[in-house]
Amino acid sequence: MTELFNPSRPVLAEQPAAALFGELEDKGILRFLTCGSVDDGKSTLIGRLLYDTKRLFEDQLATLEKDSRRFGTVGDDIDLALLVDGLEAEREQGITIDVAYRFFATEKRKFIVADTPGHEQYTRNMATGASTADLAVLLIDARKGILTQTRRHATIAALLGIRHVVLAINKIDLVGYDEETYARIVAQFDADADHYGFATRVAIPLSARFGDNVTAPSPSMAWYRGPTLLQHLETLELAPAAERPFRFPVQWVNRPDLTFRGYAGTIASGAVRPGDDVVVARTGQPARVERIVTHDGDLAVAGADLAVTLTLDREIDVSRGDVLVPADARPEVSDQVAAHLIWMAEAPMLPGRPYLMKIGTRVVGAAVTELKHLVEVETFKPLAAKTLGLNDIGFANLSLAEPIAFDPYEANRATGAFILIDRFTNQTVAAGMIRFGLRRATNIHRQALDIDKQARAGAKGQRPGILWFTGLSGAGKSTIANLVEKRLHLMGRHTYLLDGDNVRHGLNRDLGFTDADRVENIRRVAETAKLFVDAGLIVLVSFISPFRSERQMARDLVEAGEFIEIFVDTPLAVAEERDVKGLYKKAREGQIKNFTGIDSPYEAPVTPDIHLDTTAHDSEALADQIVDYLTGNGYLPG
Amino acid sequence: MSLSALPHLRRLEAEAIFIMREVVASFDNPVMLYSIGKDSSVMLHLAMKAFYPARPPFALLHVDTTWKFREMIAFRDQTVRRLGLDLRVHTNPEGRAAGINPFDHGSSNYTQVMKTEALKQALDAGGYDAAFGGARRDEEKSRAKERIFSFRSANHGWDPKNQRPELWSLYNTRIKPGESIRVFPLSNWTELDIWQYILAENIPIVPLYFSAERPVVQRNGQWIMADDARMRLLPGEVPQPRRVRFRTLGCYPLTAAVESDAETLEDIVREMFLATTSERQGRLIDHDESGSMEKKKREGYF
Numbered sequence: 001m002t003e004l005f006n007p008s009r010p011v012l013a014e015q016p017a018a019a020l021f022g023e024l025e026d027k028g029i030l031r032f033l034t035c036g037s038v039d040d041g042k043s044t045l046i047g048r049l050l051y052d053t054k055r056l057f058e059d060q061l062a063t064l065e066k067d068s069r070r071f072g073t074v075g076d077d078i079d080l081a082l083l084v085d086g087l088e089a090e091r092e093q094g095i096t097i098d099v100a101y102r103f104f105a106t107e108k109r110k111f112i113v114a115d116t117p118g119h120e121q122y123t124r125n126m127a128t129g130a131s132t133a134d135l136a137v138l139l140i141d142a143r144k145g146i147l148t149q150t151r152r153h154a155t156i157a158a159l160l161g162i163r164h165v166v167l168a169i170n171k172i173d174l175v176g177y178d179e180e181t182y183a184r185i186v187a188q189f190d191a192d193a194d195h196y197g198f199a200t201r202v203a204i205p206l207s208a209r210f211g212d213n214v215t216a217p218s219p220s221m222a223w224y225r226g227p228t229l230l231q232h233l234e235t236l237e238l239a240p241a242a243e244r245p246f247r248f249p250v251q252w253v254n255r256p257d258l259t260f261r262g263y264a265g266t267i268a269s270g271a272v273r274p275g276d277d278v279v280v281a282r283t284g285q286p287a288r289v290e291r292i293v294t295h296d297g298d299l300a301v302a303g304a305d306l307a308v309t310l311t312l313d314r315e316i317d318v319s320r321g322d323v324l325v326p327a328d329a330r331p332e333v334s335d336q337v338a339a340h341l342i343w344m345a346e347a348p349m350l351p352g353r354p355y356l357m358k359i360g361t362r363v364v365g366a367a368v369t370e371l372k373h374l375v376e377v378e379t380f381k382p383l384a385a386k387t388l389g390l391n392d393i394g395f396a397n398l399s400l401a402e403p404i405a406f407d408p409y410e411a412n413r414a415t416g417a418f419i420l421i422d423r424f425t426n427q428t429v430a431a432g433m434i435r436f437g438l439r440r441a442t443n444i445h446r447q448a449l450d451i452d453k454q455a456r457a458g459a460k461g462q463r464p465g466i467l468w469f470t471g472l473s474g475a476g477k478s479t480i481a482n483l484v485e486k487r488l489h490l491m492g493r494h495t496y497l498l499d500g501d502n503v504r505h506g507l508n509r510d511l512g513f514t515d516a517d518r519v520e521n522i523r524r525v526a527e528t529a530k531l532f533v534d535a536g537l538i539v540l541v542s543f544i545s546p547f548r549s550e551r552q553m554a555r556d557l558v559e560a561g562e563f564i565e566i567f568v569d570t571p572l573a574v575a576e577e578r579d580v581k582g583l584y585k586k587a588r589e590g591q592i593k594n595f596t597g598i599d600s601p602y603e604a605p606v607t608p609d610i611h612l613d614t615t616a617h618d619s620e621a622l623a624d625q626i627v628d629y630l631t632g633n634g635y636l637p638g
Numbered sequence: 639m640s641l642s643a644l645p646h647l648r649r650l651e652a653e654a655i656f657i658m659r660e661v662v663a664s665f666d667n668p669v670m671l672y673s674i675g676k677d678s679s680v681m682l683h684l685a686m687k688a689f690y691p692a693r694p695p696f697a698l699l700h701v702d703t704t705w706k707f708r709e710m711i712a713f714r715d716q717t718v719r720r721l722g723l724d725l726r727v728h729t730n731p732e733g734r735a736a737g738i739n740p741f742d743h744g745s746s747n748y749t750q751v752m753k754t755e756a757l758k759q760a761l762d763a764g765g766y767d768a769a770f771g772g773a774r775r776d777e778e779k780s781r782a783k784e785r786i787f788s789f790r791s792a793n794h795g796w797d798p799k800n801q802r803p804e805l806w807s808l809y810n811t812r813i814k815p816g817e818s819i820r821v822f823p824l825s826n827w828t829e830l831d832i833w834q835y836i837l838a839e840n841i842p843i844v845p846l847y848f849s850a851e852r853p854v855v856q857r858n859g860q861w862i863m864a865d866d867a868r869m870r871l872l873p874g875e876v877p878q879p880r881r882v883r884f885r886t887l888g889c890y891p892l893t894a895a896v897e898s899d900a901e902t903l904e905d906i907v908r909e910m911f912l913a914t915t916s917e918r919q920g921r922l923i924d925h926d927e928s929g930s931m932e933k934k935k936r937e938g939y940f
Contacts, residue, residue: 021644021834029646057916086779087798088932097799100782101775103828110646112826124803131805251656252663256692264689266656295690306648307655307688320663344803358808361663419808426812431805 029110030233033099033129034168035157036139037149038118041170043096045139045208046115047080049230052215053104056083067091074209084115097122099129108234120149123156123391124344127431130157131417134238135164137229142175142205146188151377154189155393158196159340159375159433161413164236165196167203168229173210177220195380200236204229244304245329246270246278247407247415249360250322254309262293262309263318265361268414270326271303272310280316281323281331281405287312321362323405323415331407331415335400336438338372339409342393345422345429349388352519354553355429357400359418365401365556366420372396386516388430397438401556409433424548456536460494463635464533466558467626469542470551470605471568472597473583474575476614476622480568481542483623488538493636496532498525500543513594519550526554533558538635546602561633566626567608572597574615647835654681654823655688656807657786658770661821662695664811665768668821669761671940672698672725674710675887676843677772677824679717680832683841684823685770686721697724699760699769703752704729705740705889707865713844728760740891741870745922746930748892754939758794761818768811768819771940776828777917780932786825792816794938820940829885829917830910837903846884847906849898853877860894860922885917894920 034042050056056064064083071091072079084100085091096117104111114129130136136157140150157165167189175181186203193201204213205224212218215230227235247268254262272278276289292299293309302308310324318324325331343349349368357366373382375393388394409416420430457464467484469477478499488495504511508524511517522545532539545551555563575597576584587595594600610629612622630636661668670685672678685694700714718725730738733751740748761769775782785801787809802810813819824832836843854861855875862869864877869891871877882895883906896915900906931939 021647021838029649057914059915084779084782086781086783086932089799098783098801100779101826102782103776103826125801128803128805251659254689254692260691262691264659266652293691295687305652307652307659309690356812358810361660413806417806417808419803419805419810421810421812426810426814428802428804428810431803 028238029112030135030236030238031112031114031133032135032137032233033114033116033126033133033157034137034139035116035126035130035153036118036168037141037144037147037153038095040118040139040141040144040150041081041208042118042137042139043081043084043115044079045137045168045170045206045214045229046102046113047083048208048211048214049113050083050102050104051080052211053106053230077209080208095119097125099125101129106230106234111233118149118153120152120391123152124342124431126153127156127160127342127344130160130162131431133157133160133162135166135233135236136162137166137168139168139170140185140189142169142172142178142181142185145185148378151192152391154192154196155375155377156342158198159342159393160431161410161433163199163239165198165201166229166232167201168208169203169205170208172205172212172221173207177205177212177218179205179221179223182224192380199239202226202232204232244269244412246272246276246324246326247331247412248272248278248310248324249362249415250318250320250324251361252320253318260311261315262311263324264307264309266307267302267304268360269304269412271301273301274298277327278312278324279327279330280318281325281333282403283317285316286327287314287316289313321360321364323360325405331405331412332437333403333405334437335403336369336397337400337404337406337434338395338397338436338438339418339432339434340375340393340395341368341388341420342431343388343390343429344431345427346390347422347425347429348390348515349392349394349430350516350519351386352516352523352553353547353549354423354556356421356423357398357404357418357432358421359404359406359434360415362404363421364404366398367553368396369399370397386514395435398432406434406437408436410435422549423552453534453536456534458536460536461638462493462536462538463637464536465538465562465564465635466529466533466554467538467540467564467566468529468545468551468554469540469566469568470545470608472570472572472575472602473544473595474578474580475568475570476619477542477544477568479619480612480622480626481540483619484626485540487623487627488630488636491636493538494536495538495540497540497542498529500525503528513600515547515594515600518546522547522550522554526550526557529554530557533562538630544596544602546596546600548603548605551605564610564629565605565608566610566612567605568612568614568622569604570614644834644838647831647838650827650831651684651687651835653807653826654684657809657821657823658685658688658694660809660811661768661770661819662689665819667764667766668696668768668770669699669726669764669766670694670696670770671757671772672700672714673772673888674700674706674714674844675772676832676836676847677774677827679841679843680827680835681770681772681824682717682721683839693722696770697726697764699764699766700725700727701753701756701760702727702729703748703756703889704734705752705868705891707844707846707863707887707890707893709846710844710887713842717842726760726764728756728763730756730759739868740889745892749934749939750937754934754937757940758938761794766818767813768821769940770821770823772824773822773940774824774827774829774832778931780935784822784825784935786822787811788820788822789813790818790820790938794818796820796936796938798932798936830907833903833907833910837907844887846887848902849881849883849900849905851879852882852895854880854882854895860920861897862893863890863895865890884920886920888921892922894922896920 068079116126116129206213251265374385407415418432587598883898
C-alpha cells in the first residue's frame with residue numbers, strides 16, 4: 001500500500017463545553033464542488049481529502065480495501081475514488097454518474113463537498129452540485145490540459161454565480177512534476193478568464209493519488225510556493241453577503257384556528273423587524289409586520305436564511321408564491337423575462353411549448369418566446385439556434401402566464417433562479433437564471449372592451465367553444481368536422497372551421513414540420529380559435545396536433561368548458577391502409593420527413609372529451625355523436 | 639448553549655424546516671416515517687418547530703417488525719402521547735403469520751419481508767404521496783447520492799441512474815397519481831450534527847443511547863443484547879452484564895452495542911470526537927455486501 005500522510009485527529013475531549021459544538025473559528029462552512037472532464041481525478045481527490053483529514057472510520061477503511069481489490073483501477077493500491085462512487089453502476093464502470101455529497105471538517109472549517117460527474121451526458125448532475133456551491137475545484141489532467149468539458153464546467157460554474165475557482169492541475173506526477181506544463185495550462189485557462197469572471201483563481205499542481213499538495217506540501221515541487229488545496233479551502237475569505245433588501249417568499253399559510261393567521265417562509269435576503277412596512281410584491285398591497293413567530297418565542301429581528309412565521313397587522317390577500325418585500329425596495333414584476341437556460345432533458349426545448357416555471361415558492365406557466373442565442377463554450381461566440389438540446393446553454397426570452405416578482409440572479413440567487421418542469425413527464429427540464437425583465441410587458445396594457453364574449457354569444461343564442469379534432473393523418477378528422485359544421489349550420493348556428501391543410505397555405509405558410517414548427521403551428525391556430533370564441537362562434541379545429549403539451553396549451557388559452565377535445569381514433573394500420581392522400585406511402589419511402597406515426601410521434605389523448613372510434617361507426621354516426629354532446633352540454637340552447 | 643450562537647446548526651435547522659413546509663404546501667397526503675431513533679427524534683422536533691403554532695399536519699408511521707427493543711416501543715408511545723400526535727403502526731400481516739424472524743430466516747430475507755414489504759404495504763394502504771425519512775447522506779455511500787426530494791415509481795422503486803436534477807432549493811414536487819416522493823430533511827446533517835443538536839435543544843431520546851449495564855452476548859465480535867426471552871442463544875452463550883450503549887437503534891437481534899461509559903449527552907458528543915468506527919458498524923444488515931444498501935433502496939427500503 002502507498003504510504004499515506006496522516007495528520008493527527010483533533011482531540012477535543014479535554015476542552016470546555018463550547019468546544020463540544022466545534023464552532024472554534026467563525027470561518028463558517030464552505031460548500032464546494034469538484035468538476036472537470038471525465039477521468040481527471042475528481043472522486044480520487046475527494047477520497048484523498050477525506051482520507052487525509054481522518055474522516056474515515058476503521059470499518060469504512062476495511063470496506064475500502066476490500067472494494068479496491070474487487071473494483072479498483074489502480075493496481076494493488078487503495079482506490080480512493082471508491083469512497084465516493086457509491087452506486088453499483090459507478091463501481092462497475094469506474095465512472096461517476098451522479099453527484100455525491102460528502103462532509104468533512106478540520107479545526108478551521110466545516111466543508112460540504114459535491115463530487116460531480118465529468119461525462120457530458122451527466123452535465124445536469126454537475127449543475128445540481130454547482131447550484132449551491134461557493135467554490136469550484138476544476139480538475140485538469142496535466143497530461144491533457146484544458147478540454148471542452150473543462151470549459152463547459154467552468155462556464156456553468158460561472159453562470160451559476162460561483163465566485164471562486166481552484167485550478168487543480170492533477171496527475172502532475174505523470175508529467176514529472178513539470179513546472180512548464182503547469183504554467184502552460186494556467187495561461188491557457190487565463191486566456192478565457194474574462195469570459196468567466198471569477199473573483200479569485202488559484203492554481204495548484206497536485207497529485208490526488210499520492211497526496212502531493214492536497215493536504216501537505218509536496219516534496220517533489222520545490223518550485224511551487226502557493227498553498228496546498230486544503231490550506232486554501234480553509235482560509236479562503238467568503239465576502240459577506242452584500243446588504244440586500246428584505247425578500248420573503250411565502251411558503252405556507254399557517255391557520256391553526258380562527259385567531260391566528262401567519263405566513264411561514266424562509267427569509268431569502270435582508271432582515272425584518274416587527275413594525276416594518278411591507279407590500280405584497282405582485283399586487284402592491286401594503287401591511288405592517290406584527291410578529292415574528294417561532295417555536296422558541298417571538299423574535300425582535302430575523303435575518304437571512306431563518307425559517308420563521310410572520311403575522312401582519314391587517315387582512316390582505318397573501319398566498320403561497322407571494323413575496324413580501326419592503327415598500328421602498330421592491331423587486332421587478334413582469335410576465336416577460338430574459339434568462340440563461342441550461343437544458344437538462346433529452347427532449348429538446350421547443351419555443352412556444354408551455355412549461356411550468358418554479359421560482360421561489362411560485363409555480364407559473366411559462367414558454368420560451370425567443371431563443372436569442374446558444375452559448376458555445378469553445379469560443380464563447382453567440383450562435384443562432386432554434387432549439388436547445390441536452391446540456392446546451394442558451395439565452396432566451398420567456399413569457400409567463402402571470403406576472404412574477406423577481407430580482408436579477410446576480411443581485412439575488414433566491415429570487416432570480418428558476419427551474420422549468422415538463423407539464424406531462426414532470427421532469428425538471430431546465431435550470432434558469434433571470435438576467436433582466438423585459439419592458440415590453442409593462443407597457444402593453446390590455447384594452448378593456450365594453451362588448452364582451454357573453455354579449456356576442458348571447459346575440460347568437462349559442463355557447464361559444466372550440467371543437468378540437470386530433471388524430472393521425474387520414475383518421476377522418478376533416479370529413480367528420482365538415483359534417484358537423486354542415487349540421488350546425490342547418491340548425492342556424494354560427495360556426496367556423498380551421499383546417500390544418502388550409503391554414504398551412506396562408507397564416508402558417510412559413511412553417512415546416514420540425515417539432516419546433518409544429519408547436520408554433522398549433523400556437524397560432526389556438527390563438528386564432530380563441531379570437532373566434534371571443535367573437536361568440538363555435539370553432540371547429542381539425543389538426544393532427546400530435547403533442548399533448550400543445551393541446552393543453554390550447555385548452556389553457558380559453559375558459560373551462562370552452563375546449564372540447566375530440567379524439568378521432570383510427571389505428572395507424574387502418575389509416576395507412578386507407579392512405580387517402582398517398583402520404584403514408586411517401587413517408588415509408590422516405591420522401592416525407594417527420595411524418596406523424598412514421599418517424600414523428602403521436603401522443604394520443606388520455607381523457608378526451610369525446611372519443612370517436614372510426615373502426616366501429618361511419619362518419620355520419622360519429623358526427624351525430626358530437627352534435628348530441630353539444631346539445632346535452634348546453635352549447636346549443638333553444 | 640443557545641442555537642443563536644451555533645450558526646451551522648441554525649442553518650441546518652432552517653433548511654430542514656423549509657423542506658418540511660415545502661412538502662406540506664405541495665402534497666395532498668404526506669406522512670412521516672418514525673423509526674424512534676435519534677434521527678427520527680430530531681426530525682420530529684423540527685416538525686414541531688416548522689408548523690408552530692399549528693401541530694404537524696401529517697401522521698407518523700411506524701413500521702413495527704415486532705423485534706424492536708422494548709424501550710423503543712415504550713418511548714414511542716410516550717412521545718406520541720406527550721406531543722398529541724397521530725401515530726399509525728403497521729406490521730406485515732403475512733410476515734407475522736409466517737413467524738418471520740431474524741434467527742431462522744436470515745437478516746436479508748427478514749428485512750425484505752418485515753421492513754421493505756411492510757413499508758410498501760403501509761404506504762399503499764395510506765395512499766401517501768410523500769413520505770419523510772430521517773436518512774442522512776453521511777450514513778452510507780448510496781445515500782450520499784440521493785436527492786432531498788427523491789422520486790419513487792408507483793412500485794416504490796428508486797432509479798439511481800436517472801434522478802431529477804435538484805438545483806438550489808427549488809424542489810420539483812410534481813408527480814402522477816400512484817407515484818410518490820421520499821423526502822429527506824436531514825440529508826445534509828452528519829452524525830455529529832445530530833448529537834450536537836440534541837444537546838443544544840435538549841431533545842428526548844431513547845435511554846438505550848446512554849451507557850448502562852445491560853445483558854449482552856458476544857457474537858462475531860459484536861455485542862448483542864438479549865432484550866427479551868425470544869433471544870436465541872447459541873451453545874455456550876450466556877448473557878453477561880456489561881456497560882454498553884447503542885449508537886444506532888433497530889431490531890435488537892440485528893443491532894450491536896458498543897462498550898461505553900457515556901451517560902450524558904455531553905459524554906456522547908465527546909465520544910463522537912474520538913470514535914474510530916462508523917455508526918453503521920452496529921447495523922448488521924448493512925454488512926451483507928458492498929452495495930447492499932443501494933439494492934434495498936431500489937426495492938423500496940427507506
